[in-house]
Amino acid sequence: MTVHRYHRQTLLExxxxxxxxxLRSASVLVAGVGALGCAVADHLVRAGIGHLRLIDRDLVEPTNLQRQCLFAEDDLGSPKAIAAANRLQAINHDVQLEAVVDDLRPAVAHDMVDRCDAIADGLDNFATRFLLNDLSVKFGLPYAYGGAVGYEGTSAFLRPSPLHRQRLVTREISEAESGPCLRCLVPATPPAHLTPTCDTAGVLSPVIAVIAGLQAAALIQYLAQSAEPLPHVLTRFDARAMRMHQLDISQSQREDCSTCNKGRFAALESDHGSQATTICGRDLIQLLPPEPQPTDLDALHKRLSAHGSFERLPFLLRGTLQDELDQAKQPVGLTVFPDGRVFVHGTLDATRARAIESRWLGG
Ligand SMILES: [Zn+2]
Structure with a gap:
């Protein structure tokens, strides 16, 4: 290219x-290549971040095309991580891309941040976000948190205290620059019946663009080592009110935070957000939360009834999801118990069962 492709960016003070x-020597983990992950990765690759590792367990589905900006109709059925990497490589051949088709879980978590300088959150559930937060605190990696559902989205660029840093990275989070971790802000996984997901509540695509823009803007400035440290703020965007709300979180580090203060990495040490087992002779996976998670089955019944046929029985909620098909093209079934236990019927694949759980039940 005769004109340097980054000219307009290098002009910036x-x-x-x-x-x-x-930026060229930096490496970022993009955890989840759904709507937010696609949009953040697109910005980072165009900005010339040298290496991106993309992890996602899902395949591209028709309902993704409304908002997941790296995918086209030709990608339907392909693993998202691979389809995204192919598109990103076409955008910038200089960037090194690594696609991992897997469930982000404790067994692979350490490998995912190997030689990474920062983490970008493209996830849809808090159980896995806590895993990212543990990695962020343990290795002193800044964590660009983002979430979007309905007409609203939230973002924060978290730089936890280096108190428990166990490995040096390209750029250290200085004591003066550090702030709260995700667990200081959200101490426990919100219960499933209180967590709307994009699949149950919908999502407006431009909300994704705003939140991913905030995440990428923070990462690019941080990794380029722009002179001014970024403020510690939680930004909420409400597209219906066309309003941004900002909360100062500079003093939100909690003295009793189990992660960034006590150095306990519960999500990294747990078997997974939920333990998956097959039940002998039955075509289903049981997902067991790490601790009983009281679930309001009536609220869940109301929410899931818009997406399939569900019945509330005295001790459980069961039914089928009209938009999730098993290999025989039959609707996938769900049974949910009041203690948070879930049966996913119609699959023996634990990764698919977890994807279905986080898509429809949140958590
Ligand atoms: Zn904390």
Whole structure:
């Protein structure tokens, strides 16, 4: 290219040629390549971040095309991580891309941040976000948190205290720059019946663009080492009110935080957000939460009834999801118990069962 492709970015005060070089030597984990992951990765690759590792367990589905900006109709049925990497490579051949088709879980978590400088959150559930938060605190990695559902989205660029850093990274989070971790802000996984997901509540695509833009803007400035440290704020965007709300979280680090203060990494040490087992002779996977998670089956019944046929029995809620098909093209079944136990009927694949659980039940 005769004109340097990053010219408009190097013109920026605080980035320049040196900042661009730093971006080239940086590596980011993009955890989840759904709507947010696609949009963040697109920004990072265009900005010239040298290496991206993309992890996602899902396949591209027709309902993704409304908002997941790296996918086209030709990608339907392909693993999202692979389809995204192919598209990103076409955008910028200089960037190194690594696609991992897997469930982000404790067994693979350490490998996912190997030689990474930062984490971008493209997830849809808090159980796995706590895993990212543990990695962020343990290795001193900044964590660009993002979430979007309905007409609203939230973002924060978290730089936990380096108190428990166990490995040095390209750029250290200085004590002066550090702030709360995700668990300081959200101490426990919200119960499933209180967590709307994009699949049950819908999502407006431009909300994704706003939140992913905030995540990417923070990551690019941080990794280019722009002079001014970014503020510790939680930003909420409400598309119906066309309003941004900002909350100062600079003093939100909690003295009793089990992760960034006590150095306990519960999500990394747990078997998984939920333990998956097959039940002999039956075509189903049982997902067991790490601790009983009281679930309001009436609220869940109301929510899931818009997406399939469900009945509330005295000790459980059961039914089928009209938009999730098993291999025989039959609707996938769900049985939910008041203690948070879930049966996913019609599959023996634990990764698919977990994807279905987080898509429809949140958590
Ligand atoms: Zn904390």
């Amino acid at each position: 605080g980035i320049g040629k040196e900042g661009q070089e730093r």
